[in-house]
């Protein structure tokens with residue numbers, strides 16, 4: 001299976017490294033310096049510095065070069081997947097969606113965006129607790145690889161699997177997507193807890209109540225509870241709510257310490273998907289009458305409301321049943 005990767009950020013590069021264990025890989029990157037660095041020095045100095053990359057990875061700046069690949073890993077940020085896929089020659093090529101987010105304006109998950117652009121392409125979703133630098137370094141990692149077509153799932157899984165990279169099978173594409181999209185918003189909230197020094201109890205409470213939000217939203221959209229409780233949901237929520245290696249958690253940390261969202265987001269080259277997903281997730285939840293108070297709180301923080309006021313309001317909500 002000749003793999004192509006769309007996106008030369010940290011995660012696209014790490015996944016190219018995973019795929020390169022089983023053969024040559026062609027990676028499309030938007031930045032000419034990334035293309036040049038990978039081809040000339042086997043390193044992505046911009047987004048994954050310090051990791052020696054496999055010589056099996058070749059980079060290109062032309063999406064047209066991806067024509068004829070047997071599968072494409074789609075790793076552009078969620079807000080750009082539609083635009084990039086429109087310029088990619090796809091036809092019936094399986095698309096493995098690896099970005100985590102919901103498209104602003106349309107409120108579509110990345111899989112729905114891909115399906116709208118390339119209706120004949122089979123869709124799979126790869127998601128889970130996966131910091132790119134650990135995956136690229138070959139540290140043990142497990143992911144959900146979801147696809148409605150079980151034979152395609154099996155061939156993608158066997159192409160990507162290695163002793164340090166274990167894809168678990170699922171047919172719940174929507175569940176795998178929702179876990180990854182929602183956890184980014186909740187990771188911002190967990191960072192705020194850390195930044196405002198609210199303590200370990202508060203963080204554990206936020207993870208549990210955040211998981212309740214993820215479950216309410218996911219089940220309303222047809223996700224299966226076992227997917228939400230698995231690697232792509234709870235697993236990834238725990239990872240990103242526990243570490244400053246998470247860009248979303250780090251964004252929240254800054255907000256909790258009193259920095260302004262606009263300042264924290266200005267000029268950053270790496271993506272904190274939760275900042276884009278939070279408003280659209282809150283809109284989608286409100287429209288479906290799903291209670292998501294932590295998501296709403298993250299939206300207010302991103303709009304510039306001071307962390308102290310947002311935290312006070314969250315804690316002053318009426319008491320309710322846990323279930």
Ligand SMILES: NC(=O)c1ccc[n+]([C@@H]2O[C@H](COP(=O)([O-])OP(=O)(O)OC[C@H]3O[C@@H](n4cnc5c(N)ncnc54)[C@H](O)[C@@H]3O)[C@@H](O)[C@H]2O)c1
Pocket residue numbers: 007008009010011012013029030031047075076077078080084098099100101130131132133269270271272273
């Ligand atoms: N980094 C990780 O550890 C990790 C792990 C799992 C999933 N993801 C997900 O992968 C996706 C990509 O994140 P990343 O970490 O690889 O990115 P990154 O933060 O390392 O780099 C930013 C990426 O955005 C791209 N970009 C910026 N503007 C663009 C535009 N207008 N059109 C197309 N692309 C544009 C850049 O080319 C670059 O590839 C995100 O959805 C993220 O949530 C990341």
Ligand SMILES: O=P(O)(O)OC[C@H](O)CO
Pocket residue numbers: 100128129130131132184187236239240245246247248249271272273
């Ligand atoms: O750095 P973050 O917050 O985008 O998280 C990266 C991955 O999604 C972790 O699984």
